[in-house]
């Protein structure tokens with residue numbers, strides 16, 4: 001049996017599926033990943049002109065110091081993720097998940113693409129939050145939906161002309177996303193998701209389910225997704241299938257790594 005057949009069989013035989021995903025999951029839908037500074041600057045050439053890396057731009061301080069810049073970045077991404085149609089691999093994974101006793105999605109993506117593809121909101125843990133939700137930069141007025149919020153942006157100067165405000169205190173609102181050096185993120189929504197995720201893992205133990213982890217497009221710079229998947233695989237004795245065109249290395253004791261893009265990798269695995 002080839003390693004691909006081995007991995008496909010493990011997935012087929014599993015009765016619980018954990019899908020973990022990073023920005024690479026969206027690349028086949030036409031979304032950029034932010035792999036390294038070059039990757040980020042390819043997606044946002046204007047950031048290169050401003051001399052700002054992803055880590056520097058994805059920082060909550062801009063909402064105080066220059067909200068028009070902060071909202072140019074996040075407003076552009078909000079519109080982009082809204083307009084994007086999830087690629088075929090999402091549906092294939094969802095069909096596979098629905099055939100299992102238990103399943104869950106763990107992702108650092110803030111783009112809401114899993115929900116858009118039909119994944120049940122209650123079975124997704126967005127560990128870095130969601131761009132489709134907002135919070136205040138000042139007060140504790142909670143988290144609200146960004147539905148209907150439109151940000152007009154002058155792309156030439158990379159300045160938002162108007163941005164959402166808090167309904168309670170009128171201060172600048174921000175996406176409910178965990179940024180770098182971020183002490184103001186309201187984690188309440190993600191905490192609820194985490195609780196449901198923990199319940200899922202607990203049910204896997206109680207029901208003695210055979211768990212498989214399928215990881216797609218998770219990078220190495222912010223390795224939250226990779227580490228979480230590896231840790232769960234080792235604790236639960238599960239195999240991890242890593243799909244990534246570049247960063248596909250995995251210890252063979254943990255699972256299999258395949259150098260494929262998301263759609264090709266998923267298709268091959270589910271054949």
Ligand SMILES: NC(=O)c1ccc[n+]([C@@H]2O[C@H](COP(=O)([O-])OP(=O)(O)OC[C@H]3O[C@@H](n4cnc5c(N)ncnc54)[C@H](O)[C@@H]3O)[C@@H](O)[C@H]2O)c1
Nearest residue numbers: 022023024027033034035108109110111217219246261262
């Ligand atoms: N869509 C989003 O929500 C989004 C996009 C960019 C960054 N982010 C945030 O930035 C951080 C980035 O970390 P990250 O590891 O998710 O992204 P990353 O940009 O650092 O890495 C992306 C990974 O995807 C892989 N990849 C590239 N093309 C692929 C394809 N066609 N199919 C499968 N994989 C492919 C790359 O090899 C790389 O390993 C996270 O904290 C995340 O919250 C989110």
Ligand SMILES: [Zn+2]
Nearest residue numbers: 136139166169
């Ligand atoms: Zn407020």
